[in-house]
Amino acid sequence: MDAPIMRSLPQSLEAEQSVIGAMIIDKSAISKALEKLNEEDFYRDGHKAIFKAIREMFSKDMAVDLVTLLEYLKSTDNLDKAGGVTYISEVSSSVITTANLEAYIKIVEDKSTLRKLIKSATQIIEESYNKQDRVEDVIDIAQKKIFDLAEKQGSNEYESLANVLERGFLEIERLFNNKGSITGVGSGIRDLDAKTSGFQKGDMVLIAARPSMGKTTFSLNIAENAALREGKSVVIFSLEMSKEQLAYKLLCSEANVDMLKLRTGNLDDDDWERIARATGPLSKAKIYIDDTAGLSVMEMRSKCRKIKMEHGIDMILIDYLQLMSGSSGSESRQQEVSEISRSIKALAKEMECPVIALSQLSRAPEQRADHRPMLSDLRESGSIEQDADVVMFLYRDEYYNKETEEKNIGECIIAKQRNGPVGTVKMAWIGAHSKFANLELVYKE
CATH class of the missing domain: 1.10.860.10 (DNAb Helicase; Chain A)
Structure with missing residues (x-):
């Protein structure tokens, strides 16, 4: 040698x-x-x-x-x-x-x-x-x-309190001059943004629900608003649906076209015109989709670092948390999910952007008279509740009660918010178009 x-x-x-x-x-x-x-x-x-x-x-x-x-x-x-x-x-x-x-x-x-x-x-x-x-x-x-x-490279790790305060006062002044504006990445739902002021840098936001409540649709609506309305760079990790399926959902939402008509090809001239108008902005949007199955947080972090260097990242979406894989050393699935949850929070801090992680809930809400999810429904999912800065539940009463007066309405239940109020925000549910929207857009039968 x-x-x-x-x-x-x-x-x-x-x-x-x-x-x-x-x-x-x-x-x-x-x-x-x-x-x-x-x-x-x-x-x-x-x-x-x-x-x-x-x-x-x-x-x-x-x-x-x-x-x-x-x-x-x-x-x-x-x-x-x-x-x-x-x-x-x-x-x-x-x-x-x-x-x-x-x-x-x-x-x-x-x-x-x-x-x-x-x-x-x-x-x-x-x-x-x-x-x-x-x-x-x-x-x-x-x-x-x-x-x-x-x-x-080229930046100091330390910063004086005076500099931080100066930057803070400038932001406060901006907010004062633009009352009603938000400090984070907006969701596109006015009442929700009023409670959260948008999704904040470094925050882990958990959106949990039972199947068929619209978790993927809601998260894609958020991505659509961030990329198309605010010019943000959004990374989507889809561990359940393919890139093509997500693209179709985004297209239907933006074009206001019925998903079933798109999938069957039963489109009229008006539909084609809407699709043509929506395709241009969507193709220019800074949305990056990865549909690798069983992705680990380590692999996800590696991909995010590369994307951040090349394009910048303003928001990360993960659909959904339970489909991710942890390290091989975990003693139980609960411990593995806890490790994944902590790693997602660390990812949000490292990338300096909000990470929205979707989570599937157990059958616990089904066994109650009121099927609305509660924080206790997350207890068996390791440390998710503790790690998340914001916990939101999605609920649609129409799914359980066909006679409800709340038809075409979804609820976003803010059950935890580290730096803001909790409460429920009602939204329009336009399932055919893969869309949640502001409440005034409810489609009446």
């Missing part, structure tokens, strides 16, 4: 010196450097110490020049660590102009990224040796490390 080749890590001490020197002589250079770099991006320990000191001085609104910097380093017992008076003076005097600062910052940033890649690759090699019987875990670790690097 060949002996390993010893090579030095990627670095450019000259670029690091140029960045630090510019920060010492020009206050505007500090802002530019802090926007892109942190001390860990520097290869030389002395440069890390100098950069950290300048950042601390800048945050305390202290004047930064050679004299004040040396004094600050002395007061914090970091002068020797930073290289001493002579070295820091040389770095400061070596920079005459800050004209090429952005180019130097880019060099430092790129070398730092390469070092992180090498470190990640080394860790991946180590994991590959240590987890030879858990290949999926190793692949997931490898993908996450590379994805995180790509996501974080």
